[in-house]
Amino acid sequence: MRALALTAKQETTTAVRALWFWVVALALVLAQTIAAQARPESFADLAQKVSPAVVNITTSTMVAANTDTMPMVPEGSPFEDFFREFRDRNNGGEGQPRRTSALGSGFVISEDGFIVTNNHVIESADEIIIEFYEGGELQAEVIGTDPKTDIALLKVVADGPLAFVSFGDSDTARVGDWVMAMGNPLGQGFSVSAGIVSARNRALSGTYDDYIQTDAAINRGNSGGPLFNMDGQVVGVNTAILSPNGGSIGIGFSMASNVVTRVVEQLKEFGETRRGWLGVRIQDVTDDVAEAIGLDEARGALVTDVPEGPALEGGMKSGDVILSFDGKDVQDTRGLVRRVGNAEVGKAVRVVVFRDGKTQTLKVTLGRREEAEGTVPAAQTDEGEEVAPSERDVLGLTLSEMTDELRQQLDLGPDAEGLVVRDVDVETEAYEKGLRGGDVITEAGQQSLSTVDDFETRIEDARDAGRKSLLLLVRRSGEPRFVALSLGEE
Template identity: 65%
Template structure:
């Protein structure tokens, strides 16, 4: 018995000894120190200082002295005015971060770091300072490209942000709050974050990022840049462990175009789109809730290719389309002048099209106008919780509509109705129902009856709000 107990103790000792060797090996996934990595990448990180001349405004309540009065010079100096009593312009300074991407002096930073700057100065890890030239900016992704006159600079490469995983270690280097060349470490806490832009693809990290870190690099453990630190989420302006870096997948393409053309050149499909919801999919007879629903086809690539309002774009350039954000990003990255395959869902079946992409023009795509208030003609109709009247010539004139525009004007919306829940408001114009044009309340009622006879639970309406079209699926149960 005692011999068996001894053998048991010996076996337990062997197991514990094996664990003692195994656990440290497993723990090696967590770096003991970031010192070697920080030492290797820091020479390529820069502090950026910008100077902007701000025109001063004359305060009408400030006292003034007549020209030639005694103590005029002293008075002007005291109130920071020039010799003619006008307020002197003042200099505004801002701080940010950046990183060198080539030995000949190309530097990446954020657009908001250098926007409107009269002078840009770059400070290197060695303490050397050089003036920088602005090569180009892309406000849509908040990326800017600078250039300094230098050779043999230390630089860092871009890494593949697509292979980065939630939980991976990352290192942020920058100029937080003016404390230059500061290093912070953390992990990737989320990927694919969108804040406000159409092209957003942010990496979320808990590495400390503060004001002044903007434009600085987010490194993986190989010393590659997988993101550009851009924004933080904070109730007090300081880091609370929720920072965002624009992914290198986006930044690399933007930087290439800024370097080659001084501007970004994104592909343009020439359509307005909205996400497909469950009720919209039901109204269209779409088997799955995905894709991008076309609300308007503009003069350009899509119209030439035969895309129609009401089509659902299911596939673009050989890849499935998840939603509108996915499509916008794919089109922008596809390039200008390329012919791409587009698969759309139309009238219950799939249709293959080929579209030659144009050049996106942000100014051309700007939305117009405020909401117009319609006139109040007689005999409105009550349908689906909406009080509707047909457009008249007088109403077209008052609302600034073309003579050929037909439809139903929403005069009022029943409180608590599905129409109110879906965002319909007085002044909206319904131009289609069930993907058929409607000009009178009787047209809408006919489409409503047809949808009920077909066993549909929803009726798809084309609604124009503030001049912008969108599809709304209203319940008809």
């Protein structure tokens, strides 16, 4: 009986070991399957699926002949006629215009022939030819352009429905996700490259920049082409590269699809963009600025100026910190600018601001940015009785009270008030933070200034309130900004 019991126990152990072996084997198979899904063996199926909607774009432009290419020779020299004949043969005659061409990429977004590309691909073009992957060419017309995001919308008329691709949600793209770029690099024709999302929310130089950075090879000629996710959706429009030699070094930038779709919708509907306009000048809130105004943390957008416009009509003031716009928190100026720009013109929005140590909700009806841009009021000057200004050194600043002579010297209006910075001690924090002679300090502690005594009073008030710094509103050439200066020891 004992022998039989041992045998049964051994059989059970063997069965458990066998089961464990199969569990481990199954786990390894599942791990390999997941790894295979994370790293596709081939992009061929995806490329085949989306290629028919990707196009090459050829543009041509008439430019004036270059009449400055003839070498400098003495007037009347026998070489003068020789070089003129050589230039005329190459230019088709003196003063004759010549046609230049450029290459780019794009993609079809609807079966009725709407095509998206970069504005710089078709800018100033006299003729735009669309070449399709499966053969054939069509001439395109420009529906609208947006230089701020470098996006253009074209339209072709075809005999039948065209293959097209759809936009995806660029906000779901994660760093490390696979992406595939298509286009016409260096004029070599249809080409595919693959890589990953290297970074998101990159800003280059534009107000509305929101770029996806990728290491998928992007070269000249790829501009305007699509950046696909693995579902075949467009998550970006290839726009720029960072390169010391003009070729791809693995740092390419695609304008995020969530920016592009908004622009395309407006270009399709209106032929132009219509962005919301709040009507304020703003700057980021730094740690020292937050401390100076009693804000719990550095967040929001600090209003430096409120000219005539929607914000002024809604009761906003210089020195307010915008914490929320249309129900969404504001982290910094870049986020606010994009959110306002994406808002509907004429929409009444609620704006939460931090003012005098507490929050306040304002209601602002947005204007249109395109109508407001470039409207800078001309500065006025006035001549009056000269008064010897009072000067004093405070916080490393040599300050002078405003006079009519100073208003004229600084090209200020007749009603301009504040303290003029005559000089700045180069060894002080004021100099490090960019204050210079000619600046005008109009507010301290979010209260207006007219005399140096006012300024010193604001310093004492801040110290009595336990503040470590004082917030100054500084204007230079009419442009305002806030600067927080440490008060130091008394």
